[in-house]
Amino acid sequence: MVLSDYTYVFVIGTFFAMLDAYNNGANDVANAWATSVSSRSISYRQAMVFGTIFEMLGAITVGARTADTIKNGIIPNSAFKGDANVQMLAFTCALAGASTWVMWCTRHSAHVSSTYSLISSVAGVGVATVGASKVQWGWNNGKGLGAIFAGLGMAPAISGGFAATIFMLIKVIVHMRKNSVPWAIYTAPFFFLIAGTICTLSIVYKGSPNLGLNKKPSWYVASVTMGTGAGVCLLSALFFVPFVYAKVIQKDHSVKWYHFLQGPLLFKRPAPAEADRANVPNYAVVQEDDQPEIETRSPSFSDSDDNNTKGADAIVSADSEKGAVVTETKQLTYKELVAQGEERFHARLRAKRGPLGWAMRLLHENPMAAGEIYEWHNMKILCKRIPAMIVVGALYGLHYDIHAAQTGIAGTPEGARMQRVYAAAEKYPNEVEHTYSFVQILTACTASFAHGANDIGNSVGPWAVIYSAWHTGNAAASKAPVPVWQLAVLSATISLGLITYGYNIMKVMGNKITYHSPSRGCSMEMGAAITVLLFSQYSLPVSTSMCITGATVGVGLCNGTFKAVNFQRVGLLMLSWVMTIPVAGTIGGVLMGIILNAPHFKS
Template sequence: MVLSEYTFVFVIGTFFALLDAYNNGANDVANAWATSVSSRSITYRQAMVCGTIFEMLGAITVGARSADTIKNGIIPHESFAGNAGVQMLAFTCALAAASSWVMWCTRHSAHVSSTYSLISSVAGVGVATVGASQVQWGWNGGKGLGAIFAGLGMAPAIAACFGAIIFMSIKLVVHKRRCPVPWAVWSAPFFFLVAATICTLSIVYKGSPNLGLNKRPAWYIAAVTMGTGGGVCLISALFFVPWTHAKVIKRDGSIRWYHVLSGPLLWSRPAPAGTDRAIAVVPNYAVVQEDPDINEIGSPDTIRVDPIDVLPKATQANEKSVKVAEGQVDYKLLMAQAEEKFHAKLRKGRGLLAWAMRTLHENPMGPGEIYEIKNLRILLKRIPCMVIVGALYGLHYDIHAAQSGIHGTPEGDRMERVYSHAKKYPNEVEHTYSFIQILTACTASFAHGANDIGNSVGPWAVLYGAWRTGNAAESEADVEVWQLAVLSATISVGLITYGYNIMKVMGNKITYHSPSRGCSMEMGAAITVLIFSQYSLPVSTSMCITGATVGVGLCNGNLKAVNWQRVGLLVFAWIMTVPIAGTLAGILMGIILNAPHFG
């Protein structure tokens, strides 16, 4: 029986649960795919498709277990003394504070941990609702705040170690060889084995409580895991290796992707004879900071941005400070010009997004207030176009240029110095690992869906159970599969529409990326997430992938190969998340609980 007096709180709480899931996709999932996109192993749109599929698979098949920690491990349901209304309000305030903080940070390209943001918010409302003594500050069987925040320091370090170990193995086996290309081709099945085993282990060993796979005996788990990993290894040896050999060693330009189905027959495939035979060309995986298509659109002389538009109002009002801000004007002009060039490129294209951006460009708001009749008419044209741009802009964003920084700006120059300390390996070698990186990215996305779905589904399960029954103890009920499906779909929407804001930071702004480095980062982060999730400990995917990125960057043998300024800013944002999210949630809960009421 649904209690109508709780319906309003349930609706508000559901909204913030969906918003939290949306932010999770725009923040943490974008981190999981940033390395693949920045390494050019996969296009942005392909990453969105793969990310959606594997996020939902991980959440639905594995995600139910980690939800219990946030549901019951921080504030015991007994603390609410059976008051379902207060319990619903507490988790609604926690979701509101966490989602607001993460959205603000995502807007400013600071990828804070949505996991720790929600955990801190739950602790904050716990203090405001039942008192600090009722909050589980200690270990609490691995489910208290002590156990959860232990991962704040351990997870990045562990991920850095795993990432470094995997990349060093690639470096020693392949990159250090006199002829690294054949070594890359022949060793590829081993890394397919590692990636496939990790993915299979996350499904079988963790399992979904509804499937009961985690209750199987150890021999069964080992047999299925190694059997699946070995099967993928065998398939890659039979089909992938001959195809890659023909492309990167024989340089057969006539080979196509569907020839991979020929498998062993490719060994006897004769290379086209004659001087006109096509030579296979692999993609260039080098990091670039300029887009030739954009540069052809215009120059600073043809695309002008008024300095008054980019200067702060205080600077405009104070003529004496104009000279001080001269460097700032130049920087902001460069950024504004680059953005306008990119928008001009989009407006020249075809499709719904190009039409919407042309309409917005040709119909600017006129002088006067918004309620002027002329402006109201323009606004009616702009609103549907703004919705279309908001939904489709991310799919067309220039991720690569934004990741590296605009050429000529202080940030762009800084990243050029960082890249100069990383050795560049042959494109043929990196091309081989680009396929492995796609598999590791899917594994990382699956691991994220398994672990971080608990951020939103845990509180939402509490809200739904209390609203449906009116009993606070209902929060111990299992999470429904449809709840996992809805929130994982919302996570995917966040990735597709707003993930570019984080991708442009996480991509190449920490260290140099390439497919061999990227698959090491992703695999190291995936292993770490799965280990923590196995013990029902929510851990930040953002922290894991950042730690793995730094670990792989240090494998270049030079501290200057890592952008420590960006790493420091990220660590500062992680630390500040704990007091800010907790305080916001606690204040919000305290105000609502103590607000004047009648009746």
């Protein structure tokens, strides 16, 4: 039986489920990859590719096949009284409230947890449906709102402690050595062992509910995880160490990535005589824009703004005694400096070949004219702009300069603040950092796999309930089956959000909090993974994004001074976390209350 009269509710619920998944990719997944991109272990485009592959792989292959209809025990299942219509409406309003809040935050580069947003919205819907007395406000075996508040405070702090411990281990073993490069190379298998073990545990306990690996005996789990870690350690000793030895110590510029297959034979590979430095990337974070200045007029300013700016550029003061006229040049405001930096970036994009370059040039050459949008000349211009706007929306994120955006605009208060933060962080040789970039890629890919397998339930769970209620005509049971096609659709939507809009979160995470490098980045990711594993053992809700933020602060404090962390940015993040619960809950609850109690007429 299909509830044909309520098909519109199913359609609306599907839209908000996809919007919630899109926001999950643009916010949570982007934040998870921001550490690797900030550390320059991987380029922005490579992060998009790896993120898409491992998110979809985790979601489709080992993602949850059942969805808890009471969503972490916040709304009692009896609240719906077997009414499929109310159940569909409840989860549609919950998705609408969560996705609206997360999208607003993403648009304003404020990172929030999509998991906490959805849970809070469900709580608001529960209040509107059955009243505040029936909502689980307490601990409720780690699934109530009390556990949510506890995780909000504990997870970042514990994650920061684990990440700081791992980084201090690297610092003592490698960074504090007089000749740190050989120490970094020859101890790399040990850190691959740690990373491999942690990553395997992440898949076992967080990323494989369908495989049931977490139900196996303790000896089995220990054997699998330690065996996998030992295998990664052995492979790194056989193939990674010789490869990095030839590239870094012997400074062999002719070594290609596929030469790692030669293994120990690379120890005997003769280095070129003219080699003077290792061919490794520069991992330093810089403030200045190394691109040449481009004379352009920003289309973001109207003619009236130009006239006002010109009038304000000169301040004329009459001297009563001498009658002299003094002209003072006005300093550019922060917004004007940001607009100039953005326009320089857009000018470089317009100079590119390909669809994005064409679209950027078309938009630049065809600005909207004076008057309202419904004016005939503006409607003709809009018809030209719409195809270009679609192309820009799809491709702009792939070409965004994350590193330039993260470091702040030079000459602004933010730029000065970030310079002070970077100055307080010790810099390590690029040859040493290059070794840990490989470890960080391993941890980032595994974290993305586990995130796709576990967090896909945030969006697909309510959608599966809505679909089941609509398709069968009955309120979904405590466990509703999730078809594979729903996992595939929403995992693709998550990847789309990461690719097209993830830059809005990446540009404010990472280097906007503290100085990043590969050795710091891999410590942050491993510390966050350990925390998620610890909380999962006690069935406590925890946000991976909050953990990685706490780990970032913990590693930043390892520089030995509070000046190495931008606590202004951290404070804004914490404010957005706290505001998520009341705001998302209010949006979802108000929507549910209005629709559920709206007057309706029968013919």
